[in-house]
Structures are given as C-alpha cells and as structure tokens.
Amino acid sequence: MSLIRIGTRNSPLAMWQALEVENKIRELGYQTEIIPITSCGDKNLTQPLYQMDIIGVFTRDLDIALLNDKIDVAVHSLKDVPTLLPKGIFLSAVLERDYEADILVRNPNKWDKKGCYKNLYLGTGSLRRRAFWKAKFPEVTFGNIRGNVQTRLSKLESEGFDGTIFSLAGIKRLGLSLDYELLDFIIPAPAQGVVGVTSMDKNKELTELLRKINHKDTQICIEIERDFLNKIEGGCTAPIGALARIENNHIIFKAGIVSLDGNKKILLHETFTIAESSGKGSILALKAKKMGAEEIINEIKAYRE
Numbered sequence: 001m002s003l004i005r006i007g008t009r010n011s012p013l014a015m016w017q018a019l020e021v022e023n024k025i026r027e028l029g030y031q032t033e034i035i036p037i038t039s040c041g042d043k044n045l046t047q048p049l050y051q052m053d054i055i056g057v058f059t060r061d062l063d064i065a066l067l068n069d070k071i072d073v074a075v076h077s078l079k080d081v082p083t084l085l086p087k088g089i090f091l092s093a094v095l096e097r098d099y100e101a102d103i104l105v106r107n108p109n110k111w112d113k114k115g116c117y118k119n120l121y122l123g124t125g126s127l128r129r130r131a132f133w134k135a136k137f138p139e140v141t142f143g144n145i146r147g148n149v150q151t152r153l154s155k156l157e158s159e160g161f162d163g164t165i166f167s168l169a170g171i172k173r174l175g176l177s178l179d180y181e182l183l184d185f186i187i188p189a190p191a192q193g194v195v196g197v198t199s200m201d202k203n204k205e206l207t208e209l210l211r212k213i214n215h216k217d218t219q220i221c222i223e224i225e226r227d228f229l230n231k232i233e234g235g236c237t238a239p240i241g242a243l244a245r246i247e248n249n250h251i252i253f254k255a256g257i258v259s260l261d262g263n264k265k266i267l268l269h270e271t272f273t274i275a276e277s278s279g280k281g282s283i284l285a286l287k288a289k290k291m292g293a294e295e296i297i298n299e300i301k302a303y304r305e
C-alpha cells in the first residue's frame with residue numbers, strides 16, 4: 001500500500017472528519033490522499049444497487065466509490081451510516097467519541113424567549129429530536145430546516161425560528177463558538193459523535209492497518225447502540241435514541257423510542273459489565289419490543305406510507 005486514498009463527502013464537517021482519519025493513518029507512517037466524492041459518478045457496477053444493499057442517502061456515493069476502487073477507505077459520521085452495509089464493505093475502525101449530546105441553539109434575535117422552553121417554534125426535521133422534545137414540552141411547533149450546519153444557522157434567523165437543534169459534535173468540529181444549551185432529555189442517535197471508517201473486507205492489509213486507529217471502547221459502545229437500532233427498527237427511520245457509556249468496566253446504556261406526538265415513550269436504562277456486553281443490543285431490543293416499542297414503530301411506518 002503505497003498511498004491510501006481516503007474518500008469523503010465534501011462538506012466542511014465531512015472534511016474535518018476525513019482529516020482526523022488522515023492524521024491517524026499518517027502517524028503510522030503511510031502516505032495518504034483525500035478524495036472528495038461529490039456525486040455517484042461512475043455507477044458502472046456489475047449488480048444493481050438494491051441487490052448490493054446500497055441504501056444510505058448520505059453514504060451511497062462513498063459506497064460506490066469503494067466498490068469501484070476509486071478510494072480505499074470512506075470516512076463517515078457513523079450515525080448517518082445504515083446498520084446494514086453493502087456486501088463486501090465493513091466498518092473497519094471508529095475514532096474515539098468526542099461529544100454525544102444534542103444541543104439547542106437559539107435565534108439571537110429572539111430575546112423575548114430567552115430561557116424559555118415552552119411554546120417554541122423550532123427548526124428541525126429529525127423525528128427523534130421532535131418526538132423527544134414533544135414528550136418533554138408538548139407545546140411546540142416544528143418547521144423543517146435543511147442543509148448543512150452553516151445553512152441551518154442562517155435559516156434560523158431568516159425563517160424566524162426560536163431555535164434549532166444540533167449535535168454538539170458537529171458544532172465543535174466546525175470550530176464554531178455558539179451559545180447553546182445541552183438537551184439531556186433527548187437521547188442521542190445511535191453512534192452520534194462517532195467518526196466511522198469503512199473499507200472493503202477483502203483488503204486484509206488495510207484492515208490490519210485500520211485496526212490500529214480503532215478506539216476499542218468506542219467500538220464496544222457503538223456496537224451495542226447499532227445492534228439495538230438494527231433489531232428495533234428493521235429498516236425504517238424512527239425516533240430512536242441509544243447511548244452506551246463505559247464507566248469502571250461497566251456499560252451504562254440508555255435508549256428511548258418515542259411516538260411522534262410524544263405521548264408514548266419506552267425508556268430503557270441498563271447497567272452491565274463489559275464482559276456481558278456481547279449481543280446485549282439485540283437482547284435489549286427484544287426487551288424494548290416486549291415493553292411496546294413495536295407499536296410505536298408500526299405507528300410511524302403507517303404515518304410515512
């Protein structure tokens with residue numbers, strides 16, 4: 001491996017993440033090149049996309065670049081990566097989680113609402129953020145706010161929202177110094193705040209190298225979170241939060257599934273040892289289902305159809 005080609009989306013956030021991975025690979029003595037992937041480009045694959053399980057809207061272009069040998073590794077925000085990866089591609093490393101929280105950023109022009117959480121007009125398209133917010137503060141109005149972090153910050157003011165909700169990791173990575181409030185009643189998306197690296201599983205030498213930049217504790221946590229998500233949702237994007245943390249050789253896991261109106265809420269809070277953690281995501285998903293999670297998921301599927 002003379003040169004390792006690192007593929008990334010070309011937003012400022014994605015670029016920051018790719019540079020982090022690049023630095024870690026260079027520290028091991030390898031040469032690297034960052035390749036921003038802007039569109040699907042050459043889709044000339046031997047099989048149709050659906051047969052290869054290429055599904056993620058944020059990840060498909062990078063998946064195709066990997067399969068077409070345009071890049072060696074792809075760098076992602078792991079929370080945007082579907083739990084099912086295309087055939088031949090696997091999650092070969094994760095970086096240490098930096099920040100997991102969701103935060104409220106207020107519109108600086110809305111002085112009158114300062115400190116207030118009731119009756120806000122919030123810009124967020126995330127079903128998870130909407131549902132958790134509504135469960136805590138039912139009097140709220142939501143509007144959609146699309147685009148990357150910078151675009152959303154400008155829309156916050158131009159479209160008159162009282163505030164918007166971001167992942168703290170994204171804000172910190174962009175080096176933005178904004179006033180914000182931590183929203184501890186919103187359980188983060190599975191793998192929020194974690195940078196993930198995917199590559200082809202046939203590429204054994206590269207796999208060995210990437211193992212060296214992998215952060216083991218973060219991997220343990222995200223495996224539980226993603227396993228939980230996979231077993232609960234079965235392919236539909238639902239308001240599911242899941243977060244595992246390690247403290248004194250124990251895993252503290254919390255998860256929540258909330259109905260869109262905020263009225264039904266299944267919450268799990270579990271502690272177990274690291275030794276017991278293997279397969280826990282599936283076991284706890286089953287537990288959540290027994291508590292009624294499936295009813296909430298089916299309701300959301302019906303709403304989307």
Ligand SMILES: NCc1[nH]cc(CCC(=O)O)c1CC(=O)O
Nearest residue numbers: 077080166167169170192193194
């Ligand atoms: N959904 C978009 C997205 N994907 C990853 C991040 C930030 C990094 C992270 O949370 O891991 C963001 C922005 C946000 O949710 O505010």
